[in-house]
Amino acid sequence: MNFEEHAAKPLLAAAGIATPPGEVAANVQEAEAIAGRIGACVVKAQVPSGKRGKAGGIKLAGTSAEAGVAAAEILAMEIGGHKVTRVLVEAQVPIAAEYYAAVLNDPETKGPLILFSAAGGMEIEELAATRPETLLRLPVDIRHGPAREEIERRLAGLGLATEQVPAVAEVLVKLYAAYREHDAELLEINPLVLTGDGRLVALDCKFTLDDSAVPRRAELAERGTPEALTGLEAEGRALGLRYIELDGSVGVLANGAGLTMTTIDAVRHYGGEPANFLEIGGNAYVKATPALKLVLSNPKVKSLLVNFCGAVARTEVMTEGVLEAWDQLKPDLPVFFSIHGTGEKEAIAMLRARLGLEPFEFMDDAVKAAVEAAR
Amino acid sequence: MIVRGHETLLVQGITGRQGSFWTERMQAYGTKVVGGVNPKKAGIEHCGLPVYGSAVEAAQAGRIDASVLFIPPPGVKGAALDAIEAGIKKLVILTEHVPVQDVMFLLAAATEAGARVLGPNTAGAVTPGECFVGFMPAFNARIFRPGRVGVVSRSGSLGTLVCLDVVRAGYGVSAFVGIGGDPILGTTTLEALRELDADPNTDAVVIVGEIGGAMEEAAADYAKDMDKPIVAFIAGAAAPPGKRMGHAGAIVLGDKGTFAAKRDALEAAGATVVATPTEIAPALKAKMG
Numbered sequence: 001m002n003f004e005e006h007a008a009k010p011l012l013a014a015a016g017i018a019t020p021p022g023e024v025a026a027n028v029q030e031a032e033a034i035a036g037r038i039g040a041c042v043v044k045a046q047v048p049s050g051k052r053g054k055a056g057g058i059k060l061a062g063t064s065a066e067a068g069v070a071a072a073e074i075l076a077m078e079i080g081g082h083k084v085t086r087v088l089v090e091a092q093v094p095i096a097a098e099y100y101a102a103v104l105n106d107p108e109t110k111g112p113l114i115l116f117s118a119a120g121g122m123e124i125e126e127l128a129a130t131r132p133e134t135l136l137r138l139p140v141d142i143r144h145g146p147a148r149e150e151i152e153r154r155l156a157g158l159g160l161a162t163e164q165v166p167a168v169a170e171v172l173v174k175l176y177a178a179y180r181e182h183d184a185e186l187l188e189i190n191p192l193v194l195t196g197d198g199r200l201v202a203l204d205c206k207f208t209l210d211d212s213a214v215p216r217r218a219e220l221a222e223r224g225t226p227e228a229l230t231g232l233e234a235e236g237r238a239l240g241l242r243y244i245e246l247d248g249s250v251g252v253l254a255n256g257a258g259l260t261m262t263t264i265d266a267v268r269h270y271g272g273e274p275a276n277f278l279e280i281g282g283n284a285y286v287k288a289t290p291a292l293k294l295v296l297s298n299p300k301v302k303s304l305l306v307n308f309c310g311a312v313a314r315t316e317v318m319t320e321g322v323l324e325a326w327d328q329l330k331p332d333l334p335v336f337f338s339i340h341g342t343g344e345k346e347a348i349a350m351l352r353a354r355l356g357l358e359p360f361e362f363m364d365d366a367v368k369a370a371v372e373a374a375r
Numbered sequence: 376m377i378v379r380g381h382e383t384l385l386v387q388g389i390t391g392r393q394g395s396f397w398t399e400r401m402q403a404y405g406t407k408v409v410g411g412v413n414p415k416k417a418g419i420e421h422c423g424l425p426v427y428g429s430a431v432e433a434a435q436a437g438r439i440d441a442s443v444l445f446i447p448p449p450g451v452k453g454a455a456l457d458a459i460e461a462g463i464k465k466l467v468i469l470t471e472h473v474p475v476q477d478v479m480f481l482l483a484a485a486t487e488a489g490a491r492v493l494g495p496n497t498a499g500a501v502t503p504g505e506c507f508v509g510f511m512p513a514f515n516a517r518i519f520r521p522g523r524v525g526v527v528s529r530s531g532s533l534g535t536l537v538c539l540d541v542v543r544a545g546y547g548v549s550a551f552v553g554i555g556g557d558p559i560l561g562t563t564t565l566e567a568l569r570e571l572d573a574d575p576n577t578d579a580v581v582i583v584g585e586i587g588g589a590m591e592e593a594a595a596d597y598a599k600d601m602d603k604p605i606v607a608f609i610a611g612a613a614a615p616p617g618k619r620m621g622h623a624g625a626i627v628l629g630d631k632g633t634f635a636a637k638r639d640a641l642e643a644a645g646a647t648v649v650a651t652p653t654e655i656a657p658a659l660k661a662k663m664g
């Protein structure tokens with residue numbers, strides 16, 4: 001779950017990392033009032049997307065009136081597909097140097113990774129590619145946390161002014177503590193700036209909360225940006241189903257993330273367009289009835305493809321659920337099955353008895369038939 | 376992590392619905408299950424096995440080679456640390472939605488203790504004809520006939536279909552290693568591939584990957600120097616970017632984790648990358664004769 005800048009920065013402030021004074025405004029009047037209180041300011045679009053600067057979503061304002069003009073322009077924008085509804089109005093900070101700092105979950109070392117660069121302001125990928133010598137990559141044993149002495153020693157070799165090393169190490173230790181405390185997947189400050197009077201201030205902050213940690217960070221998660229969902233996707237979410245709406249006409253119901261992705265790929269491979277991603281694997285395999293109703297409530301669906309390969313998900317339970325929904329809705333749609341794995345004998349017998357249908361032995365044949373029928 | 380028939384297995388969370396159901400199936404298949412754990416039900420017998428208060432306690436009663444966790448997300452870290460403390464060297468974590476920082480914590484402890492972890496969010500591992508650990512339909516002989524093709528898969532359901540395809544083509548499976556769908560895993564594609572490369576019972580490997588992360592790319596780097604033929608299928612070619620496709624790890628972010636990057640890396644390493652699982656069998660035939 002992503003957090004907008006204004007929702008992420010308080011986590012830094014609480015950890016003892018300085019952020020510029022500022023407030024959120026939803027309209028021109030509010031923006032002007034905040035600027036009136038804090039003076040020369042920056043007006044920043046609040047959207048869960050990068051590249052705000054390039055899109056013109058960050059503007060400097062010297063006066064309250066200028067802040068109003070900037071806010072009016074930014075509030076009329078759409079950035080990365082997100083309509084801007086709020087701006088953050090923050091005090092300007094005199095910049096002497098820009099750094100990059102982050103802590104993230106690293107699949108390669110299978111632990112937290114502290115990243116720091118004395119060349120800030122750039123995207124980290126760009127930094128890693130163009131100026132690797134400025135980049136500190138410090139894997140951390142999560143059981144013990146980072147050792148400040150090691151951070152200081154490693155920072156010393158990066159071309160950072162000697163007098164900056166202890167202060168930067170201090171920020172990294174605090175950043176790591178915030179990362180741990182809030183179950184971050186990523187906590188990033190870009191840029192971390194050195195001010196003219198020698199302070200370190202976080203000008204921007206990106207925070208991604210680990211989705212698997214949401215249950216134990218419920219209060220924090222309320223401040224995150226909810227994922228943009230279509231009506232059907234929201235219905236799926238409410239039912240505890242992973243449903244993603246796509247543009248095509250072949251309705252898809254499968255079990256397990258891998259098999260469902262594969263089914264969609266195969267529909268596309270054979271010249272069709274999938275109408276949705278919907279998997280009922282894992283513990284959701286008992287939800288086949290509501291799942292099928294969801295697929296069929298999309299009016300674009302012209303044929304239905306049911307592809308089960310049961311491991312933990314028992315195919316007889318899923319097939320029973322599909323047949324139950326079929327009985328209730330009696331849809332006028334061609335439907336094609338492929339069923340293998342746990343419970344397949346019972347599932348296939350049920351399909352024959354209740355729909356008079358034979359499943360396809362090969363998944364690809366079921367896919368081709370469903371694609372053909374949707375034309 | 377290949378599982379072996381001679382290894383003794385502990386089931387943490389044995390008394391739950393899933394734990395009971397799959398323990399019985401593992402026993403019936405030949406897996407040497409020697410006991411279970413439930414701190415609240417220590418001393419009872421379940422599935423004909425002794426139930427202990429902890430893995431440490433279970434290990435005092437006899438040697439345990441591996442443990443499988445049927446444990447809800449909040450309890451996984453504690454249960455895994457218990458197994459590690461008990462000296463168990465193979466852990467299979469089936470649970471989905473374990474907080475990632477908990478995963479990293481238990482993996483650090485496992486590494487220090489010399490223990491290996493499969494998962495989290497895996498359906499487990501099968502060595503046909505010997506044993507299985509987790510919730511795989513190993514007992515379905517149409518899908519898991521013993522043979523000489525090793526399969527490593529991020530997905531349980533798709534991995535099962537791939538084993539079916541391998542067997543339908545007249546081959547058999549030497550070992551199925553389900554590594555899991557999470558972004559941070561105890562056993563990566565590369566680590567499973569290395570083990571299958573070293574396995575004398577395996578002549579060829581099928582890699583079943585997904586979009587997201589860079590595990591397939593890392594495996595491709597190793598595959599360059601392998602003699603055993605490799606066929607790969609990567610799920611998610613048609614997935615919209617920025618969407619998590621059912622697995623926490625299956626997401627394309629910007630230009631990272633794309634289908635094209637994985638396909639290109641594997642093809643450059645000499646692997647055959649097929650467009651649908653059905654094409655795996657002919658590709659194996661072309662490579663193995």
